[in-house]
Amino acid sequence: MGALLALPALWVDHEPGEIATGLLSVLFSVLRLDGAYARFDDPEGGVPLVIWRPSGTAVPVELGVVLDAERSLAPGITTTSVGLDAGAYRVTNVALALPWETGRVLVSARRSDFPTAMETHLLRVAISQAAIAIHTARRLGREHEARVSAERMLVKQNELLRSLVDEVEPSLASLSKHVHDASRLVSDVDDWNATRLSARAAGPPNEAEEKAARPARLPLTRRELEVLGLLAQGLSNKEIAGILWLSDRTVERHITSLYRKIGVARRSEATAFALRNGVV
Incomplete structure (x- = not known):
């Protein structure tokens, strides 16, 4: 027993x-x-x-x-x-x-x-x-x-996440650069507008000084300048919409408007215009 x-x-x-x-x-x-x-x-x-x-x-x-x-x-x-x-x-x-x-x-x-x-x-x-x-x-x-089984699943999930990070990291770096360039473009436009307002308050503008402050007088709104700058960097309409938090249709409307204002009909011409006028 x-x-x-x-x-x-x-x-x-x-x-x-x-x-x-x-x-x-x-x-x-x-x-x-x-x-x-x-x-x-x-x-x-x-x-x-x-x-x-x-x-x-x-x-x-x-x-x-x-x-x-x-x-x-x-x-x-x-x-x-x-x-x-x-x-x-x-x-x-x-x-x-x-x-x-x-x-x-x-x-x-x-x-x-x-x-x-x-x-x-x-x-x-x-x-x-x-x-x-x-x-x-x-x-x-x-x-x-x-x-x-749970530990194996966790290892597989971590491997998948690492793989996804490796795949999207280059795209994220490129997108970050585009966002940075767009922010700098907006800042430059703000500085130019502030300079113009100060100059107007001080008296009639001097043509030579205004030309030095900005390479050319562009008949574009601030948003159209932003769209033009990103377009000239090779971004698609969808990418521009994502960076500026706009809809695809709104971006198309801005592009149509700026094409009409600067007298171009295609992206290559708009890019050349942006480069000549110091937008990018």
């Missing part, structure tokens, strides 16, 4: 198959068995754990006879006499019907008094402890698999 009570501690951190093997080894040594069979069903729908002793390609014959009649066996613990050419066997069947574990354990011995009351009690204790240990091992194994 002491050996059976020590089983839960011996089975800690063991796999379900190792626990089932250990159970049969203990039963063989304590009960002096001739054969043993154990099946522990997987409550999650996995493959049942099946093992028998003596090990071989087939279940011992006397146990097979009882297993063939498994459906007609009564629940709980039952003992059947099986006569074979090799002799008469007493086969005890223990049906597991726990809320979280089902299965069956069969043991056989040639002794006519098998199993005694004490042996029946030992069977109950050992098989119940094995069922608890196997259930715990399965649960811990699934938790470990879930953690490993």
Whole structure:
């Protein structure tokens, strides 16, 4: 009995198959068995754990006879006499019907008094402890698999994010440059407008000074100057709209207006105009 009570501690951190093997080894040594069979069903729908002793390609014959009649066996613990050419066997069947574990354990011995009351009690204790240990091992194994799967998924997500960063970084750098150039263009236009207002307040403008302050008088609004500057840098209408927070249709309207004001009909001509007049 002491050996059976020590089983839960011996089975800690063991796999379900190792626990089932250990159970049969203990039963063989304590009960002096001739054969043993154990099946522990997987409550999650996995493959049942099946093992028998003596090990071989087939279940011992006397146990097979009882297993063939498994459906007609009564629940709980039952003992059947099986006569074979090799002799008469007493086969005890223990049906597991726990809320979280089902299965069956069969043991056989040639002794006519098998199993005694004490042996029946030992069977109950050992098989119940094995069922608890196997259930715990399965649960811990699934938790470990879930953690490993989550860690693998996290690694894949990090790799994907790094890949995306590597792909978009050049585009972000280019977009940042365009935004910087557009901001500088707006600042230059603001400075020029401030200079004109100051000059008007001081008196009639001097043509030479005004020409020096700005390479050419452009008949464009501030927004049209911004659009022209970005257009001259090779940006598409959609990119210009994104930088200036405008709709595509609004950008098209500004381009049509500035084309008319500076007398051009295509982007290449507008770019040349912007370069001649110091817009970029």
